[in-house]
Amino acid sequence: MTGWQDIEAEVLRRIQTRDWPPGSAIPNEADLATDFGVARATVNRALQSLAEAGWIERRRRAGSRVALHPVRKATFAIPVIRAEVVESGRVYAHRLILRETGLPPADVAFDPGPHLHLVAQHLADGAVHAHEDRWINRAAVPGIDAVDLAEISANEWLVGHAPFTHGDYAVAARQAGDLAPVFGCDADHALVTVRRGTWNGAQPITVVTLTFAPGHVVRAAL
Amino acid sequence: MTGWQDIEAEVLRRIQTRDWPPGSAIPNEADLATDFGVARATVNRALQSLAEAGWIERRRRAGSRVALHPVRKATFAIPVIRAEVVESGRVYAHRLILRETGLPPADVAFDPGPHLHLVAQHLADGAVHAHEDRWINRAAVPGIDAVDLAEISANEWLVGHAPFTHGDYAVAARQAGDLAPVFGCDADHALVTVRRGTWNGAQPITVVTLTFAPGHVVRAAL
DNA sequence: TAGTGGTCTAGACCACCAA
DNA sequence: TGGTGGTCTAGACCACTAC
Numbered sequence: 001m002t003g004w005q006d007i008e009a010e011v012l013r014r015i016q017t018r019d020w021p022p023g024s025a026i027p028n029e030a031d032l033a034t035d036f037g038v039a040r041a042t043v044n045r046a047l048q049s050l051a052e053a054g055w056i057e058r059r060r061r062a063g064s065r066v067a068l069h070p071v072r073k074a075t076f077a078i079p080v081i082r083a084e085v086v087e088s089g090r091v092y093a094h095r096l097i098l099r100e101t102g103l104p105p106a107d108v109a110f111d112p113g114p115h116l117h118l119v120a121q122h123l124a125d126g127a128v129h130a131h132e133d134r135w136i137n138r139a140a141v142p143g144i145d146a147v148d149l150a151e152i153s154a155n156e157w158l159v160g161h162a163p164f165t166h167g168d169y170a171v172a173a174r175q176a177g178d179l180a181p182v183f184g185c186d187a188d189h190a191l192v193t194v195r196r197g198t199w200n201g202a203q204p205i206t207v208v209t210l211t212f213a214p215g216h217v218v219r220a221a222l
Numbered sequence: 223m224t225g226w227q228d229i230e231a232e233v234l235r236r237i238q239t240r241d242w243p244p245g246s247a248i249p250n251e252a253d254l255a256t257d258f259g260v261a262r263a264t265v266n267r268a269l270q271s272l273a274e275a276g277w278i279e280r281r282r283r284a285g286s287r288v289a290l291h292p293v294r295k296a297t298f299a300i301p302v303i304r305a306e307v308v309e310s311g312r313v314y315a316h317r318l319i320l321r322e323t324g325l326p327p328a329d330v331a332f333d334p335g336p337h338l339h340l341v342a343q344h345l346a347d348g349a350v351h352a353h354e355d356r357w358i359n360r361a362a363v364p365g366i367d368a369v370d371l372a373e374i375s376a377n378e379w380l381v382g383h384a385p386f387t388h389g390d391y392a393v394a395a396r397q398a399g400d401l402a403p404v405f406g407c408d409a410d411h412a413l414v415t416v417r418r419g420t421w422n423g424a425q426p427i428t429v430v431t432l433t434f435a436p437g438h439v440v441r442a443a444l
Numbered sequence: 445t446a447g448t449g450g451t452c453t454a455g456a457c458c459a460c461c462a463a
Numbered sequence: 464t465g466g467t468g469g470t471c472t473a474g475a476c477c478a479c480t481a482c
Binding site: 012054073074075076077078080083159160163164166168169170171172173174175189190191192196198215216217218219220221222 | 244276291295296297298299305381382383385388389392393394395397411412413414418420437438439440441442443
């Protein structure tokens with residue numbers, strides 16, 4: 001009846017009711033274990049969960065404190081675009097527009113030397129769903145040169161063959177501009193862009209900028 | 223030397239090298255524990271971490287399988303806007319534009335009855351950083367009526383006083399339109415909007431739409 | 445119904461770091 | 464240097480569910 005989730009809920013309640021106000025220290029694990037009548041490991045599990053969610057901050061020797069700014073985190077899935085389109089009940093297709101080797105622009109801070117530059121479009125029911133502009137670090141992805149990227153999108157191939165340790169993700173807005181003909185909208189239409197970079201350790205893998213069709217929404221869950 | 227993170231790394235390696243291809247079953251916890259020479263709890267910790275990251279899917283009795291679509295998840299912090307501004311080295315201010323009680327529009331699917339409607343602006347160095355349009359379910363947030371929302375932003379007050387269990391988050395793009403004067407930009411400028419809804423169990427708490435100043439980027443980490 | 449993951453326990457050792 | 468969180472162990476029981 002008293003699982004770690006119950007402990008978590010009770011501690012969270014004390015934080016939210018300000019029994020334990022922001023910035024204050026909370027009892028150490030051993031004491032809480034005694035209070036709740038459970039093993040310390042159970043309390044540990046509960047507090048780790050709260051720390052991961054941003055409610056408390058934990059430091060050895062210093063103990064645990066209620067976070068001053070309870071920061072909630074949102075997570076959203078990074079789907080293979082094909083799956084995203086298919087799940088919405090539309091027919092997916094992929095079109096390679098440009099494939100060349102060259103030096104990336106300065107804001108793509110890769111290793112020196114030529115990189116693979118791709119421009120492609122993801123189609124949903126024949127209409128352009130997303131326009132993709134990608135740079136790939138050939139040194140980091142051996143084998144990419146032999147792949148027929150007209151057959152399988154770089155997006156999909158990389159997901160399966162180029163493991164990465166971390167990345168960043170930035171969502172912004174832009175006017176359609178010279179992409180207006182691609183989407184069949186006015187040049188001043190507001191479009192969502194996503195720029196994603198991935199690394200394997202210190203080695204950059206790829207940077208991709210996706211521009212989505214009018215009306216596209218990037219969703220996440222809290 | 224063999225902590226749960228080592229186990230996690232080794233299992234992840236086997237997935238990425240396709241020793242254990244997508245969709246295949248991986249050994250049960252007890253077997254892995256024997257193989258690695260650790261306790262089952264240690265293996266369990268590693269596999270739970272991998273499951274949380276989306277690499278594997280776990281089900282009782284059915285065992286663990288490598289996920290078919292290794293979906294990476296991005297997480298981004300939902301900051302109190304004040305903190306976001308202050309961290310960028312600018313001076314934060316808050317301005318309440320409108321506070322009224324009324325019936326929310328249809329797309330805000332709240333309980334019947336009047337809700338609190340707020341329009342506010344978050345300022346950075348005197349310029350509008352974000353325009354906020356918010357509906358609050360008064361029934362779900364007792365005490366909100368007594369708060370001076372000119373002094374503390376609803377954003378901040380709710381974070382500390384209105385616990386929620388889950389929410390959604392949607393990022394889109396729009397033209398500045400009638401907000402152009404607010405941001406001092408052209409009416410056809412592309413702006414980022416974030417719509418966020420939060421619930422406490424089945425009870426809706428608040429829905430807020432934030433429109434950010436030109437150039438704003440929503441960032442996340444993979 | 446049996447096999448699997450989910451969790452708890454009681455104890456232990458260690459890494460870290462503020463005092 | 465002592466107190467704290469981080470983690471591992473060996474064993475146990477339970478909840479779920481495919482069979």
